[in-house]
Amino acid sequence: MIWQQLLNGLTLGSTYALIALGYTMVYGIIQLINFAHGEIYMIGAFVGLFLVVNTGLNIGVALLGAMAFCMVLGMLVELIAYRPLRGRASRLSGIISAIGVSIFLSTLMVLIAQTNTRRYPDIINIQTFQVGDLQVSSLQIIILVVATLLMVGLQLLVQKTRVGKAMRACSQDLDAAYLMGINVNRIISFTFAIGSALAAAGGVMVGIYYNAVWPYMGTMAGLKAFAAAILGGIGSIPGAMIGGITLGVLEILGVAYLSSSYKDAIAFGILILVLIIRPQGIMGQKITKKV
Amino acid sequence: MDALISQYIDPYYLRILMLIGINIILALGLNLITGVTGQLSMGHAGFMSIGAYTSAIFSMQMGSPFFLSLLAGAMVAAFFGFLIGIPTLRLEGDYLAMVTIGFAEIIRVFFLNFEPGGKAVGLSGIPQNTTFVLVWTLVIIVIILNAKLLNSRIGRAFYAIRENEIAAEASGINSTRLKVLAFTAGSFLAGLGGGLYAHYMYFIRPQDFAFMKSIELLNMVVLGGMGSIPGTVLGSVILTLLPEMLRVVAEYRLMFYGALLVILMIFRPNGLLGDVRVYDLKKKLQGKKVGLWQSSN
Amino acid sequence: MAILQLEEITMEFGGLRALDVVDIEVKEQQIFGIIGPNGAGKTTLFNIITGIYLPTGGKVIFKDRLLNKMHAWDVARQGIGRTFQNIRLFNKLSVLDNVRVGSHGVSRSGFFGSILGLPGSRREEKTIMEKAEQLLDLVGLGDKKLEYAENLAYGEQRRLEIARAMALNPSLLLLDEPAAGMNSTEKMGLMDLIWRIRNEMQLTIILVEHDMNLVMNICEQIAVLDYGRKIADGPPEVVKNDERVIQSYLGAEA
Known part of the structure; x- marks a missing residue:
């Protein structure tokens, strides 16, 4: 029983992790809580759905399509709503702008798709395997594999490539990176693109897994993913992965063994407890104030 | 007095005026925490809901007089502000924001499961004791006390913490203690506003106090100008009116609201009134030149 | 009489030793200078005195009272005021x-x-x-x-x-590079100000400064730090002629 819960938790957690990565990467570079990120995830789920239903594309291609669409959308949001504020406004103005985008995108989606819940058609032949007591669905395997591939890919991108190096430089010190000749605007834009693509992948997979896509699905998922990013230590990429998975597992365990009516409170309760004990998050570094 | 007012003012406008008043009280509370002391709180509606439910239950199930119910709601909210403030106000900026979001969500889920509060259905039949005169009298009192506070030793220390915490401590300011104080006072006002709201609306549900409500209140503080009393009042007026005015665009209403937030932040990144305090206004009136309208970067 | 005693102060940041067993004694109403090349640990010393850092080892004693574990705000209330090297004003006040x-x-x-x-x-x-x-x-x-x-x-x-x-109302005032960025007229004014503060208000002043001229003119006692160690301590004329000081610091500037 516990193993079953752990597996379910791991599946949920890996989708939280995919969304949390976008929060943490953006935060790492421009210290902005991108509240519109949950809406990008929601739109990713819708685009995937649209592609599958209306064009009959293979789900794998639809996933890539949703990722590509959200990449562009993420860059556009940054360009319109955040870039004009950069360097001349307080962090809070950025947050309010992000909230504005979030409201805009979710209501836009309500206008397009109405508020009712939609479902992905049965495109994947879901099989369930029995491993001992454990029931593993093919969908869970797909989600775990895709999420792992994406995270490994991200890690390689950040650690091994030139652009990854530039991203790391920007997260250390934006001004210094600029002085070193890095095109900071392009790197920020790129970061939004990557983060949004990951969120879109999460959206499509959650949409299929829970069989539900609706315009407000981004709000709670976004808040929880942000909680996961903070839990792991915001700004840290491995932290977001660990935070997402921890949160997913603990949430499923909490629902299974405590109470399902407190489902949404469990994640936040854990987060608050962790932060009280370890204010910098699990993987975060203690910041020593320079005087 | 109230009878007179309801005779001459159209019920629709009266309702908007009441909501503006209640929002001013709520936003001034958040202004103390976020605008003045610089501690980003994104869960103000959580404290508001504590005040709303507490006062409603006092009135409905314990038959307490209205003023006592209001006070009880405000005090219980303040108590929770104090309680959550102690361990969390050591956290840096956005971590605190997350904790406040989380706390407000936990409160909401709690009320969703709270039998005496009617669970998800909420409470209805709350006596409609909140009157126009009461709301606006309280608004004036709250504004005066706020202005006095901000122009005092304690208020200056709040600003100092926002501006530079290390330098504030070097001036002998116990920043942890003062942050908890700001948080408690701000939560008190949230609770008071919540009580007024409950006794005006007749009916409350947990979803009235969800994340979006906290955000709405935060918008009022930031839009008007962080830390400024006139700014917060202006922000509350505008953002209460805006959705009403956007009724003409019907279902596009929220979309416009979102877009307007972005546009306002792009053109007035430091809020409409920057950082204007009653104190600065006085200086201006005395003919001294301090950049009243200069936006601070 | 000593108003401030630093006894065997050591400070480590993740294995890096910023201060290495430093002893300093400041007498009442003295103008005391701390000099040394960049990274010598001068500001770190100020941060330890004012309770921003907890020293890895050693004692800070102010008016016979141990300050080590006090919060910064409490240290300030004991009567220690300070300024900051990278100015920290309340900008929008x-x-x-x-x-x-x-x-x-x-x-x-x-x-x-x-x-x-x-x-x-x-x-x-x-x-x-x-x-x-x-x-x-x-x-x-x-x-x-x-x-x-x-x-x-x-x-x-x-x-x-x-x-x-x-x-x-401090009885001890710490000035962290008060003359940085000032022109020579302003520096003259500053020296005058420091003197007046000390004489009129009878307080003790410790200053960290790079401007040798100002330090030698105004300080009655000077400690020299180099890589976290105190290499000299004495009145200006003694410090000025100290072999090690000339080698590691003054010589480099001359």
């Missing part, structure tokens, strides 16, 4: 308010006294105001008191920091 905030540690009005305007806190407000105006006149900012702090010129900002620290 007026010049006057900056100084009034400085009085926080030596005033007492509470929350309710403030909002209700009780007589006690009103009286205190008046004293704070008078004091602030005096101090602003002292540092020559009397006519700028309603400006926002961020709008002051660099040298003025440094003087405002001094006024703010003085509002605490």
Whole structure:
């Protein structure tokens, strides 16, 4: 029983992790809580759905399509709503702008798709395997594999490539990176693109897994993913992965063994407890104030 | 007095005026925490809901007089502000924001499961004791006390913490203690506003106090100008009116609201009134030149 | 009599030793200079005295009282005021308010006294105001008191920091590179100011400074730090002629 819960938790957690990565990467570079990120995830789920239903594309291609669409959308949001504020406004103005985008995108989606819940058609032949007591669905395997591939890919991108190096430089010190000749605007834009693509992948997979896509699905998922990013230590990429998975597992365990009516409170309760004990998050570094 | 007012003012406008008043009280509370002391709180509606439910239950199930119910709601909210403030106000900026979001969500889920509060259905039949005169009298009192506070030793220390915490401590300011104080006072006002709201609306549900409500209140503080009393009042007026005015665009209403937030932040990144305090206004009136309208970067 | 004793102060940052068993004794009403090349640990020493860092080892004793584990705000209330190397003003407060905030540690009005305007806190407000105006006149900012702090010129900002620290009625004043960024006229004015503060208000001053001319002119006792170690300690003429000091520091500048 516990193993079953752990597996379910791991599946949920890996989708939280995919969304949390976008929060943490953006935060790492421009210290902005991108509240519109949950809406990008929601739109990713819708685009995937649209592609599958209306064009009959293979789900794998639809996933890539949703990722590509959200990449562009993420860059556009940054360009319109955040870039004009950069360097001349307080962090809070950025947050309010992000909230504005979030409201805009979710209501836009309500206008397009109405508020009712939609479902992905049965495109994947879901099989369930029995491993001992454990029931593993093919969908869970797909989600775990895709999420792992994406995270490994991200890690390689950040650690091994030139652009990854530039991203790391920007997260250390934006001004210094600029002085070193890095095109900071392009790197920020790129970061939004990557983060949004990951969120879109999460959206499509959650949409299929829970069989539900609706315009407000981004709000709670976004808040929880942000909680996961903070839990792991915001700004840290491995932290977001660990935070997402921890949160997913603990949430499923909490629902299974405590109470399902407190489902949404469990994640936040854990987060608050962790932060009280370890204010910098699990993987975060203690910041020593320079005087 | 109230009878007179309801005779001459159209019920629709009266309702908007009441909501503006209640929002001013709520936003001034958040202004103390976020605008003045610089501690980003994104869960103000959580404290508001504590005040709303507490006062409603006092009135409905314990038959307490209205003023006592209001006070009880405000005090219980303040108590929770104090309680959550102690361990969390050591956290840096956005971590605190997350904790406040989380706390407000936990409160909401709690009320969703709270039998005496009617669970998800909420409470209805709350006596409609909140009157126009009461709301606006309280608004004036709250504004005066706020202005006095901000122009005092304690208020200056709040600003100092926002501006530079290390330098504030070097001036002998116990920043942890003062942050908890700001948080408690701000939560008190949230609770008071919540009580007024409950006794005006007749009916409350947990979803009235969800994340979006906290955000709405935060918008009022930031839009008007962080830390400024006139700014917060202006922000509350505008953002209460805006959705009403956007009724003409019907279902596009929220979309416009979102877009307007972005546009306002792009053109007035430091809020409409920057950082204007009653104190600065006085200086201006005395003919001294301090950049009243200069936006601070 | 010694007002401040630093005994065997050691400070490590993740294995890196910023201060290595430093002993310093500052006498009452002395103007004491701490010099040394960049990274010698001067500002770290200030941060340890003022309770921002907890030293890895050693004791900070101020007026026979151990300060080590006190919070920064508590240290300030013991009577230690300071300025910062990288100016830390309350930018969006007026010049006057900056100084009034400085009085926080030596005033007492509470929350309710403030909002209700009780007589006690009103009286205190008046004293704070008078004091602030005096101090602003002292540092020559009397006519700028309603400006926002961020709008002051660099040298003025440094003087405002001094006024703010003085509002605490300190018996020990720590100045972290007070002359940085000042031209020579301003430096003369600063020297004069430091002297006047010490003489008129009978307090002890420790300053960290790079300008040798200023340090040698004004300080009665100087400690020299190099890579976290104290390599010399004495009156200016002794320090000036110390072999090790010339080698590691003065020589390099000459």
